[in-house]
Amino acid sequence: MQYAAAIRYLYSLGNEVLTAKLGLHNISALLGFLGDPQKQFESVLIAGTNGKGSVAAFIESALRSCGLKTGLYTSPHLVRIEERIRVRGGLIPAKDFARLTQRVKDAVATLYDPRSQSSAPDRLDRHPTYFEMVTAIAFCYFAECCVDVAVLEVGLGGRLDATNVVDPRVAMITNVDYDHQKYLGSRLEEIAMEKAGIIKPRSDAKAAPLSVVCASEHPVLRKIVEARCKATGARCFYILDEAIIQAEPDALGRFRLKVSFPSAAALEFRIPLPGEHQVRNALAAIRALVLLQGEGFPVDARAIKEGIEATRWPGRLELVDGDPPILLDGAHNAAGAESLKTYCERFLGSKRLVLIFGAMRDKDIALMAGKLFPLATEIVLTAAESERSAEPAWIAEQLPEFCRWYHVTRNPEEALEVSRTLAPPGSIILAAGSLFLVGDLHRALKLPAAA
Numbered sequence: 001m002q003y004a005a006a007i008r009y010l011y012s013l014g015n016e017v018l019t020a021k022l023g024l025h026n027i028s029a030l031l032g033f034l035g036d037p038q039k040q041f042e043s044v045l046i047a048g049t050n051g052k053g054s055v056a057a058f059i060e061s062a063l064r065s066c067g068l069k070t071g072l073y074t075s076p077h078l079v080r081i082e083e084r085i086r087v088r089g090g091l092i093p094a095k096d097f098a099r100l101t102q103r104v105k106d107a108v109a110t111l112y113d114p115r116s117q118s119s120a121p122d123r124l125d126r127h128p129t130y131f132e133m134v135t136a137i138a139f140c141y142f143a144e145c146c147v148d149v150a151v152l153e154v155g156l157g158g159r160l161d162a163t164n165v166v167d168p169r170v171a172m173i174t175n176v177d178y179d180h181q182k183y184l185g186s187r188l189e190e191i192a193m194e195k196a197g198i199i200k201p202r203s204d205a206k207a208a209p210l211s212v213v214c215a216s217e218h219p220v221l222r223k224i225v226e227a228r229c230k231a232t233g234a235r236c237f238y239i240l241d242e243a244i245i246q247a248e249p250d251a252l253g254r255f256r257l258k259v260s261f262p263s264a265a266a267l268e269f270r271i272p273l274p275g276e277h278q279v280r281n282a283l284a285a286i287r288a289l290v291l292l293q294g295e296g297f298p299v300d301a302r303a304i305k306e307g308i309e310a311t312r313w314p315g316r317l318e319l320v321d322g323d324p325p326i327l328l329d330g331a332h333n334a335a336g337a338e339s340l341k342t343y344c345e346r347f348l349g350s351k352r353l354v355l356i357f358g359a360m361r362d363k364d365i366a367l368m369a370g371k372l373f374p375l376a377t378e379i380v381l382t383a384a385e386s387e388r389s390a391e392p393a394w395i396a397e398q399l400p401e402f403c404r405w406y407h408v409t410r411n412p413e414e415a416l417e418v419s420r421t422l423a424p425p426g427s428i429i430l431a432a433g434s435l436f437l438v439g440d441l442h443r444a445l446k447l448p449a450a451a
Contacts, residue, residue: 010081022160022161024162024164025125027162030132040146041142041147042168042169045166048172051215052074052154054313057072057074065302068297071149077439097141100140104140152166159198169210172213173221174216175218175221192218196221196224199232199234215280215281240280242287244260253343255278259286271309273316282308286308314328316330318438320447326429336368353427355379356416356419356441357437380409411440
């Protein structure tokens with residue numbers, strides 16, 4: 001299979017959110033047929049509403065600095081699908097991606113008969129989704145490359161997400177907030193239960209119990225995590241209860257952090273990703289790394305410092321130099337918009353902002369916009385190149401109180417040109433509302449998406 005054909009085939013399966021079918025039967029059967037590649041490497045599994053990708057990037061970078069051969073699996077991608085699957089920081093080569101797509105597709109052809117209603121453990125009862133297929137490709141690639149440890153970002157929820165077939169050494173929940181209610185439930189308790197579903201007994205009863213890192217103070221999540229840990233024998237660590245920290249930001253909101261955890265040496269380093277929320281993400285990553293050190297991984301303070309400081313994670317408060325400069329942020333739900341608002345008010349309060357905004361129609365756009373629109377002197381509404389995108393004119397209709405600042409555009413590239421004409425000297429263009437929007441702007445600006 002050629003690369004272009006592989007991409008067409010995967011995209012023909014439909015959008016990974018719109019076609020989401022949660023459950024572990026199919027991914028387990030598919031991976032079993034492929035030789036259970038997920039059992040051939042150690043893993044760290046990360047769930048949460050926000051911050052998963054940043055935490056995963058921090059952990060992978062530090063483990064790579066330790067000399068380990070690392071895998072990293074994240075979603076969504078900004079520009080190229082290969083961004084989701086990395087070994088030692090490098091994207092999976094296109095030829096390997098195409099080859100493994102063919103291998104997984106052939107496995108599906110053997111295991112799935114659309115005319116059959118079989119629910120046998122070793123058969124598929126439906127065609128795997130886009131996300132299940134890419135997850136299987138990633139696990140096969142990690143096994144082929146003989147990675148020492150893979151850092152995995154949960155796609156949706158946790159309990160029934162395709163990534164939750166691994167037997168992780170460390171599981172983490174970054175936070176819990178409202179997102180994807182159609183699949184995870186309308187109440188915060190329901191969403192928290194889904195995310196806490198990654199907490200489970202180890203597959204080997206003689207192995208050390210699962211270590212769970214919780215980065216949230218939310219009482220609903222903490223109660224559920226504690227109950228889940230008690231039921232499964234896992235050990236839970238709350239970073240905000242344990243950490244002793246000193247944090248000072250520079251002018252752009254990149255924090256210098258001094259932190260110590262129980263039974264671990266103090267660390268001092270600069271967090272390269274801007275925003276106060278990255279302090280908590282870095283703390284979560286460090287706690288996971290210290291736990292891995294306690295389980296025999298060759299982690300040391302020098303490697304943690306070097307790895308954290310070397311982390312690159314495009315599209316998250318990413319500042320692009322220019323006149324005017326452009327700030328790209330993938331805030332795509334209310335919690336992400338709140339973090340972005342906090343950053344702008346604290347570090348960009350003296351700047352005039354021209355906002356490029358586009359969002360997916362299944363998001364709470366009014367809540368996101370209510371946090372971000374008051375920050376801007378001009379608002380350029382657009383639509384990312386995704387079938388889930390809300391129409392710009394529809395967004396404008398939902399929030400008529402901001403109509404005097406609206407400029408409606410057809411696509412992100414046009415929105416970029418319009419915003420440049422609107423931006424006065426000394427201002428900043430801010431683009432937010434969707435990682436798909438940020439990816440389209442990455443493409444228009446010809447920015448590297450790789451770490």
